[in-house]
Amino acid sequence: MVKFAPLSVPWERRLQTLAVLQWVFSFLVLGQLCIAVFIGLLFTRFWLFSVLYATWWYLDRDKPSKGGRRFQALRRCVTWKYMRDYFPVSLVKTAELDPSRNYIAAIHPHGVLATGSFLNMCTESTGFSKLFPGICPHLMMLNLWFRAPIFRDYLMSGGLVTSDKESADYILNRKGSGNLLGIIIGGAREALDARPGAYTLLLRNRKGFAKLALMHGAALVPVFSFGENDLYDQIENHPGSWLRSIQNRLQQIMGISLPLFHGRGIFQYSFGLLPHRRPITTVVGKPIEVKQVRQPSQEQVDKLHQHYLNELYNLFEAHKHKYNVPADQHLKFY
Template sequence: MHVDFAPLRIPFRRRLQTLVVLQWVFSFLVLAQCCAALFVTLLFTRLWFVSVLYATWWFWDRRTPSRGGRSSRYVRSLRLWTYFRDYFPIHLVKTADLDPKKNYIFGFHPHGVLVTGAFSNFCTEMTGFQTKFPGLKTHMLMLPLWFRIPFFRDYIMSAGLVSSDKESAKYLLKQEGGGNVAVIAIGGAPEALDARPGAFTLQVKNRKGFCKLALQFGVALVPVFSFGENEVFDQVNNPKGSFLRRLQERLQALMGISLPLFHARGVFQYSFGLIPYRKSIHTIVGKPIEVERSENPTLVEINELHQKYIEELSNLFEEHKTKYKVPEDRHLIFT
């Protein structure tokens, strides 16, 4: 196998970018396990009281991930995120004004392997969200599982991540005075199994819970499409019906998380590894779909809003695709 090594002479800034992206991938893949191991290990050392004190705090604070979380502007504004942004680079594109006195649901597409664009745009301040949409605060919904892991839960909450259970979303959307944005990767973990360069398959058809929430609280839906999201990682071939895909879907059903076998480049070479490719990501925030409140929405109302959302998402994709080198004959595939 031929290995394409990185040049020895690389600007220091690019090396920093790679280092920051490396720690981000590490955080996604193994930081949770390391935090859990640390918590248990401390119990059998002279520092056992640290885990006991943390467990006490954890019990007292257990509802915070479902009550708006505990976002830290300091963490979200750390300079290291500028290196993360510039590695790809990642851009946030605004297409319409949003009223800061209202609450919103952002439907993010596609999920990609590690929701790279969503993290950079909505969990850090480095792509200018606060400047483009003053008065709005983003909260990205993440599987409840991750908020049960000691230490790790506090780290992800500091970036604005909150639990994806229904009570969490309802808490955000019912707040008086507006200003809250619930960011939902609509396709969820299963969609990650279709994430590969050139793929435009979205799992949306049977996902209508976000439409019901929008109707119950009368909040606008905002379609968001991230061009380039699927380009930053390759994935082992896993067509539907294959043994690998059936195994992945079985594990996803058991654990709630998907396990895409992704790969890209390494730190010192470009041929293999888990570091994403340097591919541009442009996240387009579409126009809001205004929703009239219906505390007990009927199935007809939910289906009508869902169909309208799919149409607006398709329009957003078609309007911008040629700017980001998507062939004219490529269209979104909804499953």
Template structure:
């Protein structure tokens, strides 16, 4: 099979879109390793005093990712994110107004390979979150591991990313003044192993920690479905029970992060590479589920709210699937 090269006369606007997405893919896959290598090399050089000073800062600042993070409105409004948005494009769809005096847990589905919709909508202002939901501050939760990487942690916190620990979520949801939104990719990194075009399987049946915390803090639950999230990359076949899937599951249990073997297109050709396909992402924010604060929720309370959440998520999907090109026979599957 031949390689399909990109034409030479592509408009500058589209080249800038590709460059913005390339930067994002690099940040997701390699920036942390580069930051760590830079930190080590500086420590072994004549600049070791600078590393020592940063290490002291790191010690003082260690808990920030679990205490609301340190967002930068300047970084969130970089014009680069507008090019990132337009590449796919990414659209944030609002269905109802949300009261800024309350705290919310957004359950984001599906995880996809690299959570492109989650990043574009909640870590940047490119799709207009602050305009659509005035008074609310979004925080996308990310594995704690990444906040231990020197320098890299500063960059990701600028976008509003915070640690996905229970204490981090509790901190956000316990703010009495309200206005906080914790965005959780509920399926987690394990769901990324099933992310491929056409996939509608969500790993959510046993994910109840966010339900318990919503009850404990009286946070409103909001189902969010990102149509097109799984269409961005192809992935090597790894059915449950296959040698590849067993290896991936083993590595995930050791490292805490999954390693989907994905591919899509390249920068100058369309046949192979790690740049996502240009497929539209429409992230629909559903209606909030009212939650009565229950400091010590019983298992029955958790099960009941979890079932209601899955019902509302299914309802949201069914209401909007035709609008975004899905067929009648396509339904969500929960595992």
């Protein structure tokens, strides 16, 4: 039975819903819409706009892998504060980050749409710059999204950069100090496991971030977002099922995953693409000091990776009781 929203919902909550709606729209269809407009203008009297943008795009083609182009006014836009309060989302600091160092923040879990990661690192709604003064955050995103005209500029304005080695090298080596590179380790594939109560991370054989930390001498920061997986329900797709096999195959071909998720609607709470109103608390752990090794051996990478797994597990155990995680629930790595 459909559960409808009451007519007496306060305007504050309506604005929060509107803020989340525009973000979901941006994430799911804005890129495709920008491509359609760019191509469509070529067949109208406004074709010159597309030609001029194409020229700019060509000259600016390397920018997403060279630190991007953040726009502070957009990062501080009031829209993101309404979106933050919809869940709400909060950022918790457990240790200081020295601005004279560079960091790699390994973020877990991915969730369906990486909502907490976006709000914490691509906006100022949760107060990142106040909690970590002198630290400039960047969040990696699949290169595919930066191939959409206009949309690429929108992504960069929040601090998003491409998820490739060139981008990481630029931020951790050529931009000086005080940079934090956020990497959602599980990536698109982990989104297929995002459902309420899930604490399984795709991490066991993902060691590239540990190698990057060694090559650049960047401290590793474990980050866990409690509640990220609770925002959406997902159609059952356990490993080995026919649906999961199809999803894995599509992910290999396209580079993006296609989780069949559902949440709530705008005027009812039973189904839709809006996330549920459930809190997300992102806990930033203590940095793991890393000595620079320009050409690390596999043994060194494995040792740092195992150290990281232990620190992440301890971070989860130390904080889970504060955020309604059952005592018998523990992190599992695959």
